[in-house]
Structure formats: C-alpha cells, structure tokens
Amino acid sequence: MTASPDELLLKVMMDPAAIADPHSIYKELRETAPIFKTAMGDTWVISGFENSRALLRDPRCGSPMDDEASMSRVAVDGSERRSRTGDARPMLFMNPPDHTRVRGLVSRAFTPRRVEQLRGEVVAMTDGLLDQLDGEGDFVEAVAFPLPANVISALVGVPEEDRDWLRPLIADLVPTLEPTATAEVMEKADAAGEQSGEYLQKLIATRRADPKDDMLSALIQASDGEDRLSEAEVQANIFLIYAAGFETTTHLLANMVRQFVAHPDQLQKVRDDRSLIPNAVEEILRFDPPVQLDGRFVFEDIEIDGVTIEKGSSIITLLAGANRDPAICDNPESFDVTRDDVQLMSFGSGIHYCLGAALARLEAQVVLERLLDRYEHWEITAEPVWQARITIRGVEGLDVKFR
Numbered sequence: 001m002t003a004s005p006d007e008l009l010l011k012v013m014m015d016p017a018a019i020a021d022p023h024s025i026y027k028e029l030r031e032t033a034p035i036f037k038t039a040m041g042d043t044w045v046i047s048g049f050e051n052s053r054a055l056l057r058d059p060r061c062g063s064p065m066d067d068e069a070s071m072s073r074v075a076v077d078g079s080e081r082r083s084r085t086g087d088a089r090p091m092l093f094m095n096p097p098d099h100t101r102v103r104g105l106v107s108r109a110f111t112p113r114r115v116e117q118l119r120g121e122v123v124a125m126t127d128g129l130l131d132q133l134d135g136e137g138d139f140v141e142a143v144a145f146p147l148p149a150n151v152i153s154a155l156v157g158v159p160e161e162d163r164d165w166l167r168p169l170i171a172d173l174v175p176t177l178e179p180t181a182t183a184e185v186m187e188k189a190d191a192a193g194e195q196s197g198e199y200l201q202k203l204i205a206t207r208r209a210d211p212k213d214d215m216l217s218a219l220i221q222a223s224d225g226e227d228r229l230s231e232a233e234v235q236a237n238i239f240l241i242y243a244a245g246f247e248t249t250t251h252l253l254a255n256m257v258r259q260f261v262a263h264p265d266q267l268q269k270v271r272d273d274r275s276l277i278p279n280a281v282e283e284i285l286r287f288d289p290p291v292q293l294d295g296r297f298v299f300e301d302i303e304i305d306g307v308t309i310e311k312g313s314s315i316i317t318l319l320a321g322a323n324r325d326p327a328i329c330d331n332p333e334s335f336d337v338t339r340d341d342v343q344l345m346s347f348g349s350g351i352h353y354c355l356g357a358a359l360a361r362l363e364a365q366v367v368l369e370r371l372l373d374r375y376e377h378w379e380i381t382a383e384p385v386w387q388a389r390i391t392i393r394g395v396e397g398l399d400v401k402f403r
C-alpha cells in the first residue's frame with residue numbers, strides 16, 4: 001500500500017531513517033502531491049521550486065500577526081508556548097513595513113564589505129582548528145561547529161571569554177523552529193532566552209558607552225535619518241544573527257565533507273580545478289541544504305496551480321525538495337560540481353532571503369580550499385547519527401580520517 005502525503009510528511013519529520021535520507025520522500029511528494037493540505041489542521045505543504053518561490057515571495061504571506069515577541073510557535077503537543085527573547089520580534093518574524101525598516105538598518109551593519117574583510121580571519125581560524133583536528137577525530141566538534149560560532153562571535157563582537165557560556169544557550173533556542181518541538185524544548189528555550197537576553201542587554205549597554213569595530217556597535221549606531229533601531233530591536237536581531245549564524249553553517253560544512261566522501265570523483269574534479277570551488281559549494285547547498293523547511297502564514301486567499309489556499313492557513317515549503325525539482329535542473333538527483341544550472345531555495349526567497357548567505361558561502365569555500373591543500377584522502381570512519389530535526393537538519397558528529 002502506498003503512503004498518503006500526510007504519512008510521508010510525518011515520516012520525514014519523525015522517522016530517523018527518513019530524516020537520514022529524506023530525498024525520496026520529497027520526490028514522491030513533488031510527483032504525487034505537489035501542493036496538499038495536511039490532516040493536521042490548516043497547513044499546506046508545497047514541494048516544487050516555482051510554487052515555493054512564488055509563495056515565499058507573495059506579500060499575502062508572512063508571519064502571524066500577534067503582538068508577542070517570539071522565537072517559537074506551538075509545541076507539537078498543542079500547548080502554546082512563547083520563548084521570549086526580548087520585547088521585539090527578530091526580523092525573521094516581522095512583516096513589512098517594520099521588516100523593511102529593520103532589515104534595511106541591519107543590512108547597513110552587515111555589508112558585503114564587512115563579510116569580505118573577514119576572509120583572512122576565517123582562513124586563520126580554519127587553519128587553527130584543522131591543526132587541532134590533526135587529520136583525525138570528530139569534524140563537527142573540531143571544525144564545523146567552532147568555526148561558524150567563532151566567526152559569528154567575532155563579527156557580532158561577543159568577547160572571547162563569554163563565547164563558551166553563550167553558545168549552548170543559543171543552541172537551546174534553535175530547536176524551537178522545529179515543527180516537532182515539544183513543551184520541554186520550549187521550556188528549555190524560555191530559560192535560555194531569559195539568561196542570554198540579560199547578557200545581551202548588558203553587552204549592548206557596554207558597547208553603547210564604548211563602541212568598537214563590530215556589528216553590535218554598528219547596529220546600535222545604524223540609523224536612517226531619524227530612524228534608529230530600538231534597544232529591543234537591536235537585541236532581537238543580534239540574537240537572530242547569532243543563532244542563524246552557526247548551526248546552519250555547521251551543517252553545511254559537515255554536509256560538504258559527507259558529500260565529497262560519498263562522491264570521490266567530484267572531489268577529484270575540484271582538486272584538479274580549484275576554480276570549481278565556488279560552484280562546488282553551490283552544488284552542496286543545492287543537493288544537501290541545512291535548512292529543509294520554511295514556513296509562512298496566509299493573510300488572504302491565494303490561488304495557486306488551481307488550488308485555493310485559504311486565508312488563515314499556514315504553509316510549509318520543502319526547500320530541499322524544491323532544489324531537486326526536475327523542472328529547474330537536469331538530473332537533479334545527481335551530485336555534480338560542474339553543473340551550471342544551480343538554482344537554490346536553500347536560503348529562502350523574497351524579503352526574508354538569508355542575510356548571511358555570503359558569509360556561509362565564504363566559510364564553506366575556505367574550509368574546502370584548506371582541506372584540499374592539506375589532505376588527499378578523506379574518509380568517514382563511523383556511520384553518522386542524525387539529529388532528530390528537519391527544519392535545521394544535520395548530523396550530531398562526523399568521525400573522519402584525513403590523510
């Protein structure tokens with residue numbers, strides 16, 4: 001008996017085997033139920049590229065309009081919990097015109113120039129971490145986690161002595177983005193939100209009194225005429241940037257090693273022609289994206305492909321499914337670092353398009369380059385264990401041997 005779209009969706013969210021390899025499910029959904037309404041309430045699931053892009057860009061979709069500042073939604077058991085991270089929403093959960101104003105101001109502090117200036121520092125940090133790994137051990141613990149965490153800390157301006165304390169608190173907030181988040185996850189996030197919120201408030205006050213050359217100081221100062229970010233907006237968005245900046249990139253780096261070990265012929269191609277590095281990173285992002293789901297709330301009825309998505313519904317777009325839509329690329333199931341038709345949904349689309357995309361790409365390119373410089377043979381020595389998560393999907397650890 002074939003599974004219903006609802007069963008497939010549940011599987012991809014809950015079943016460890018499906019989380020480890022969700023692509024056949026995305027494919028089946030794309031082919032048999034590209035837009036479907038779930039039995040779990042007013043939620044619609046979209047798996048093709050064009051429809052995902054259209055809906056993520058549609059001004060009739062956005063964040064639910066309630067006044068509570070929130071990094072979380074409803075727990076899987078139905079209990080309403082809000083993991084507050086301050087008195088403002090981060091931009092990810094804002095709608096225009098507030099989103100436009102806040103994103104504009106934050107973008108001023110997060111310029112391509114600021115990202116490119118970090119290249120030297122990213123190279124030095126990568127080399128330091130690879131030295132410590134010394135060719136063997138858990139790549140996630142040794143490189144893929146600390147690198148983005150240190151880079152984002154340096155960018156934002158979190159002092160070195162506070163980073164080890166702050167990181168696990170931020171890590172407790174991230175699982176609230178999962179559709180399967182439990183009340184326990186939410187409770188842990190509440191406590192983490194409170195503690196880290198107090199810390200950030202103090203740090204903001206310190207930087208206000210004594211600005212430095214970091215993003216926190218730039219955000220405090222960012223202004224457009226009379227317009228400035230409020231204290232609460234600075235706090236909420238620093239939180240977002242900090243949290244968005246490491247788990248996602250951690251998984252990108254681990255996925256990169258996994259895919260090249262699985263496809264040694266593709267690794268050889270990049271080794272033979274280093275100019276393929278940027279393209280190879282795009283292909284990793286397409287083939288194995290760290291963020292698999294994105295979501296929106298629907299403000300007005302929307303007609304799409306002959307279906308009406310009613311006002312008041314929620315939408316889940318399957319980003320990883322969209323990336324492998326045969327309508328936008330040839331042989332989507334094959335991993336090919338030379339393909340010239342990469343179109344990505346991995347960073348979302350429209351007004352919430354990932355603000356950190358250039359930084360994530362930079363880190364992956366540097367790590368790939370440094371690994372190529374150092375090691376000819378890449379090996380994974382134990383079957384990786386997947387975290388039980390699908391919105392931000394990745395392995396717990398990755399035991400490697402590089403020679």
Ligand code: HEM
Pocket residue numbers: 056091092093103152240241242244245246248249252289290291294295345346347348349351352353354355356357359360
């Ligand atoms: C491989 C790494 C990354 C992936 C796959 C990723 C993915 C995404 C996605 C899918 C969105 C859109 C969310 C939506 O439409 O609701 C997003 C938004 C965002 N990302 Fe990333 N991200 C990554 C790295 C980063 C980094 C390194 C930063 C910061 C340094 C960052 C900061 C943000 C911010 C601030 C937003 C919200 C933008 C807005 O609401 O206007 N991301 N990201």
